[in-house]
Amino acid sequence: MAIEKAVRKTRKPSTKKTTIEGALQEWETKVRQPSIASKPERKQQFKTMADYPVKSIYTPLDVADIDYLKDIGFPGQYPFTRHNTPNSYRSLDFVLSYYSGFGTPESGNKRFQELIARGGRAGVATDLPTQIALDPDHPLAKGEVGRVGVSLPSLADADRLYANIDISKNGVSAGVSNCIPFYGLALAIALAEKRGVKVKDMPLAAGQDDPLKEYTGRDTWIFPVPIAIEIATDNREYVAHYLPPMKQARSMGMVCTTQLGWCGVGAAEELGFALAHFVCYIDSALRRGLTLEEFVPHMDWHAGCDMDIFQEAAKFRAGRKLFAKLIKEKYHCDNPRVQALRSTCWIHSQRMYAQQPLNNLARLTMTVLASYLGGLESIATPGWDEAIALPTEESTRISNMIKFIINNECGLEGVVDPLGGSYYVERLTKQIEEEAEYWFNRIQDMGGAVAAVQKGFHYQEELKGTYRERQQINSGERVVIGLNKFRIEDDKMPEIFPGADPEDERIQVEKIRQLRERRDNKLAKEKLARLEDVAVKKTKDDKVNMVPAVLEAVKAYVTVGEIGSSLRKIFGEYKPAQG
Amino acid sequence: MERKIRVLIAKPGLDGHELGARLISRVLMDAGMEVIYTGPRQTAKMVANSAMQEDVDVVGLSFLGGSQKEHTAEISRLLKANGMSDVVLVVGGVIPPMDVSPLKKSGADGVFPSGADIVEITKSIRDLVKKKRKKAVTA
Numbered sequence: 001m002a003i004e005k006a007v008r009k010t011r012k013p014s015t016k017k018t019t020i021e022g023a024l025q026e027w028e029t030k031v032r033q034p035s036i037a038s039k040p041e042r043k044q045q046f047k048t049m050a051d052y053p054v055k056s057i058y059t060p061l062d063v064a065d066i067d068y069l070k071d072i073g074f075p076g077q078y079p080f081t082r083h084n085t086p087n088s089y090r091s092l093d094f095v096l097s098y099y100s101g102f103g104t105p106e107s108g109n110k111r112f113q114e115l116i117a118r119g120g121r122a123g124v125a126t127d128l129p130t131q132i133a134l135d136p137d138h139p140l141a142k143g144e145v146g147r148v149g150v151s152l153p154s155l156a157d158a159d160r161l162y163a164n165i166d167i168s169k170n171g172v173s174a175g176v177s178n179c180i181p182f183y184g185l186a187l188a189i190a191l192a193e194k195r196g197v198k199v200k201d202m203p204l205a206a207g208q209d210d211p212l213k214e215y216t217g218r219d220t221w222i223f224p225v226p227i228a229i230e231i232a233t234d235n236r237e238y239v240a241h242y243l244p245p246m247k248q249a250r251s252m253g254m255v256c257t258t259q260l261g262w263c264g265v266g267a268a269e270e271l272g273f274a275l276a277h278f279v280c281y282i283d284s285a286l287r288r289g290l291t292l293e294e295f296v297p298h299m300d301w302h303a304g305c306d307m308d309i310f311q312e313a314a315k316f317r318a319g320r321k322l323f324a325k326l327i328k329e330k331y332h333c334d335n336p337r338v339q340a341l342r343s344t345c346w347i348h349s350q351r352m353y354a355q356q357p358l359n360n361l362a363r364l365t366m367t368v369l370a371s372y373l374g375g376l377e378s379i380a381t382p383g384w385d386e387a388i389a390l391p392t393e394e395s396t397r398i399s400n401m402i403k404f405i406i407n408n409e410c411g412l413e414g415v416v417d418p419l420g421g422s423y424y425v426e427r428l429t430k431q432i433e434e435e436a437e438y439w440f441n442r443i444q445d446m447g448g449a450v451a452a453v454q455k456g457f458h459y460q461e462e463l464k465g466t467y468r469e470r471q472q473i474n475s476g477e478r479v480v481i482g483l484n485k486f487r488i489e490d491d492k493m494p495e496i497f498p499g500a501d502p503e504d505e506r507i508q509v510e511k512i513r514q515l516r517e518r519r520d521n522k523l524a525k526e527k528l529a530r531l532e533d534v535a536v537k538k539t540k541d542d543k544v545n546m547v548p549a550v551l552e553a554v555k556a557y558v559t560v561g562e563i564g565s566s567l568r569k570i571f572g573e574y575k576p577a578q579g
Numbered sequence: 580m581e582r583k584i585r586v587l588i589a590k591p592g593l594d595g596h597e598l599g600a601r602l603i604s605r606v607l608m609d610a611g612m613e614v615i616y617t618g619p620r621q622t623a624k625m626v627a628n629s630a631m632q633e634d635v636d637v638v639g640l641s642f643l644g645g646s647q648k649e650h651t652a653e654i655s656r657l658l659k660a661n662g663m664s665d666v667v668l669v670v671g672g673v674i675p676p677m678d679v680s681p682l683k684k685s686g687a688d689g690v691f692p693s694g695a696d697i698v699e700i701t702k703s704i705r706d707l708v709k710k711k712r713k714k715a716v717t718a
Binding site for chain 2: 128139147214387
C-alpha cells in the first residue's frame with residue numbers, strides 16, 4: 001500500500017495525449033541513439049538467419065494491422081496459425097524413432113534391435129542403389145552398397161532386416177523412396193501378409209513419397225518428372241481405396257522442402273515452394289477422383305528447420321495459415337481435418353559443422369527448440385557428427401533425447417504457441433506469409449512446380465542461397481563459431497562411425513545372385529511381365545495404378561533392380577539439364 | 580599470357596547432393612577459371628574421359644555418400660594410365676579425417692573436407708597447378 005502511494009505521488013499527470021508512436025520516437029532519439037554513441041552496435045544491420053532485416057524493438061505499432069480472430073485465431077481451428085491441433089504438446093509427446101541402418105540387412109537388423117530395446121522405433125535408411133532401383137550387382141552400385149543405408153533390393157532382404165522384430169509395433173518403412181514409392185508400400189504390405197500381421201494395425205511408414213524433392217538437390221530421381229508425380233499418386237490412391245483405414249498413415253504424402261531450406265532460399269521462399277508442391281500433388285490426386293478427405297489429412301509439410309527460433313516459429317505459423325487458406329479458397333473445402341496442416345522437419349543439417357563438432361550439440365538444441373516453438377509434431381535430427389560420417393548409436397541417441405528434454409523437462413509444454421502475441425513474431429509471421437504468397441504465385445505463374453523444376457528454377461534459387469551464405473561466412477558477416485570465430489587448428493576428433501564394412505557389398509551381391517537362382521523364376525518372370533504391361537498402359541493413361549502389379553511382383557521376389565530396369569525402359573530416365 | 584586454369588568438377592557415384600559441387604564451380608569461375616561441371620552419377624571412367632576430352636588442368640571430385648576412396652583411387656589410376664598424370668586431382672565434401680591420408684596416398688593432391696574455406700581452396704588449386712606446370716616445363 002505504501003509502495004502504491006509512493007508511485008502515485010511520483011507519476012506525473014499527463015498534460016497531453018501520449019501516443020506510442022510519439023513515445024517511440026522520443027525513446028529512439030533520447031535513449032537509444034545516445035546509447036549507441038557510447039556502446040556501438042556490433043553490426044550495421046541485424047537480420048534473421050534468412051537475412052530478413054530486423055529492427056531493435058517491436059511494439060503494438062507493428063501489429064496494428066493484425067486482427068486476432070482473423071489472422072491468429074485459436075489452435076485447432078481455422079486459420080490454424082497457432083497450431084493444427086487444439087492442445088499441441090499438452091497432448092503430444094514425440095515418438096522415439098531413428099532413421100538408421102547401413103550395410104547388409106543383418107547389420108541393419110542388429111542396429112534396429114538395439115534401438116528398439118531402448119524403447120524406440122526404427123525407421124529405415126536405404127542405400128543409394130536401392131533408392132534408385134539398382135540391384136547390388138549393378139555396375140553403378142559399385143562402392144555404394146550399404147554405404148548410406150541398408151541394402152534392400154528384395155522382399156527377402158526386408159524379411160532379414162526385420163528378423164525378430166514385431167512389425168505390428170514397429171511398422172515397416174523403406175526410408176526415402178521418393179521415386180519408388182510403390183516399392184516401399186509393397187514391402188510393407190507383403191511383409192505384413194507373410195507374418196500374419198494386419199496392415200491396418202501397423203504403424204505404416206511406407207516411406208517418403210515426394211518425387212519433386214529428388215529433382216532439386218538430392219538427385220535420387222529415376223523417371224521423368226510428370227510420370228514420377230503420377231507414380232506417387234498411385235500410392236495415395238491405393239492407400240485411400242484398397243487399404244483399410246490405417247492406424248497411422250505416416251509418410252504417405254510428405255511435401256519435403258528440406259533441400260530448399262538448407263540451401264538458404266529463406267523461410268518465406270521455402271514455404272512458397274511447399275505450397276506449390278502441395279498444389280501439384282493435390283491436383284494430381286483430384287484428377288484420379290480422390291476426395292480431399294481421402295488423402296490430404298495424410299500429408300504433412302516436412303521442412304528444413306534453422307536455429308532462428310523466432311523466424312522458424314513464424315514460418316511454421318505462416319505455413320499452417322497459408323495451407324488452410326489454400327484448402328479453403330482454392331479447393332473450396334471447409335473441412336478442418338483437411339485444412340489442418342501437420343508439420344514436421346528435418347533439422348538444418350548444413351549447420352552441423354565439421355570444425356569443433358561437439359559445438360553442434362548446442363546448434364541441435366537451438367534448432368529443436370525452434371521446431372518446438374513452431375509446433376512441429378515430428379522432429380528428425382542429424383547427429384552432431386553429420387558433416388563427418390554416418391552417426392554412431394550414441395550421437396543418434398543424444399540427438400533424439402534433445403526433443404524429449406525440451407518437451408518434458410523445461411516447463412514448455414503447457415502453453416500452446418507461447419510466442420503468439422509477441423509483437424516481433426506476429427509481425428514476422430505476417431511478413432513471411434506475404435512473401436511466401438509472392439513466391440507461390442511466381443511458381444504457379446511459371447506453370448506450377450513441375451514446370452519450375454524443368455526450368456531449373458529450384459536449382460537457381462538454391463545456388464543463390466548457398467552462394468550468398470558461403471560468401472557471408474567468408475567475409476565474416478555470418479559468424480560461425482569454430483569456423484570463422486574461435487577456430488582451433490588441431491581440433492581433436494571424438495569417436496565417429498568408421499563406415500560400413502566393404503565386405504557387406506560382396507555379401508549383398510552374392511545374396512542377390514542366390515535369390516535369382518532359388519526363387520520360382522517362372523512366377524517372377526510372369527509377375528514382372530504383368531507389371532511391364534501395366535506400366536505400358538500407364539504411358540497411355542497416367543492414371544493407371546501400378547501398385548497392385550508391383551505388390552504381386554515383390555511377393556514373387558522380383559528385385560528392385562529388375563523393377564527399376566523394366567520401368568526405366570518403359571518410362572525413360574530423367575535427363576538433368578547441364579548446370 | 581598464361582592460359583586460364585581449366586577445371587572439371589565431377590560428382591562420382593550415386594549420391595546426388597550437388598549443391599557443393601555447383602557452389603565450388605561458381606566460386607572457381609568467379610576466380611577466373613574455366614569450369615566444366617559433369618552433373619551427378621558419374622562413373623570413374625566417365626570422369627576420366629571428360630577430363631581428357633576437356634583437356635583440363637584440374638579434376639575436382641565432390642563426395643557425400645562415402646565412396647570417396649574407391650572412386651578417387653580409380654580415377655587417379657585412369658588419369659595416369661591415359662597420360663594425364665599432370666592433372667591436379669582434388670577431393671572435397673563429407674570426408675572423415677581418417678580418410679585424408681589414404682586419399683592422398685591414392686593420388687589426391689588436395690583434400691578439402693566439409694567447412695573448408697572457399698578462398699583457401701581456390702588458392703590451393705592455383706598453387707597446385709603452378710607446381711605441376713613448373714614440373715612439366717623442367718621435365
